[in-house]
Amino acid sequence: MGSCVFARWRASLIFIIFALHMQGHADELNVVVTSPFIDVHTGPASEYPVFHVVSKGENVEILMSRTGWYKVRIDGRGEKTLEGWIRQESLLETALPDGSGLMASSGTFDDYQTRDWEISIAGGVLDNISAMTLVGTWVWTRNLSVDASYTQALGDFSDNKIWSIRMRHTLFPGWKISPYLAIGTGEIRTQPRANLVQSGNEIRKSSHYEVAAGVRYYLTRSVLLRAEYRSLLALTDRDEQERLDQWMLGASVFF
């Protein structure tokens, strides 16, 4: 039964992948080399050997990209064509047939300024138990962004799941290292461990408000590091409200 459902699910997954793959395929881009030469590697990494060199004035057809590399098709000896990979930086050494220069977004700090989305993962502690957090971010303005986050904290006595929506303000968006502040709201679900018989198996839900302060740092191509502290105020059914503190350290990628 389970495997049957899974097989159907996998079939639809493969279909989705193919659909995504076939969707509106990219423009063809033919460029001319303007520097003395460009190295062509056998694979999309600097470790792959250089097997060909395209020299000034030769044509290069750009096919696709992977991380910081572009797959190109070039004329080989005689009628043959060769396919290989060139560095992103090599694009700056090419031009369109009409002489226009090329630029590509590559996750540089300038591209960071015009990003739309971020995905972050973080690990840390929530009131002394280990916690993992996943955050999806929509970047609204240079300073403001909206986070949707999900945290799971698994302790010896309970399993806590926290989701929240919050508004984040990056104080100095133009700096590589910048502090940020956030406020938000969401829900905390707490389930006692199955082996704690007397506590029953009921899930406790409570809304919460949170405030957070953190620092983000532009590390390298497309990657940010972040460190954050957040304080959660759970609005419980009991007489007292409960305060939780979370520290986390994580990384983000941006698009």
Next chain:
Amino acid sequence: MHRIISAFSKTNTLTAPRVMVSASLTLTALLVAMALSLSVVSNAQAQASSNAQSPDIDPNIERRDIKEFDIDSENIEVTAFAGVISIEDFESNVIYGARIAYHVNENLFIEGTYGATTAGETSFEVLSGGAPFLTEAQRDYSYYDVSLGYNFNGELFVTDNLVLNTDLYLTLGAGSTEFGGDERFTLSAGAGYRLLLTDFFAVRLDVRDHIFNSDIIGAEKNVQNLTYTISTSFFF
């Protein structure tokens, strides 16, 4: 996924220096005008100031002509896997799951994994012929984790003319395992081999160890659940 390449016309980049030249000329003219106005009689001053009437900034800046090209960028890898998981104390079972990875650069990738199976019986349960530790529902075993992977890029020479790109990679991550009615914080570490049959289709072999703290059969201990999987993956 697509990546934008923009092209800009080079001739227009000459516009900026020209604006600067005309600005500095204007500045010189202004200084001359000021010097003259201090020393020379009023009609000469009027003549000099009329020379300085050229606009400070030329408002007719040429538009930078930018064209954008959509280039297919394949940094996301979606994987479906099947394999065997050896659940400590609870036999080995077939496991299915899926992974999704984002390749940050040529070496680093971030990958999320979900897998599910059903655990078997402990040897005690088999030998005693009764007294099950867990209910059927509690035997459902599933886990997720988020891992950081590091690729060691390589090539596999199948024949003289057929060469396939490969990655040998190490992964380290954390996540959660749901088993015995509980979820447990789980560390996962492993290694794998990715054979790229085409630029967007690959076959992968993975070995992962999932370590968590369990008290299902009594005393609390660290359990090691080794998983061997074979998978197919697509880049898009």
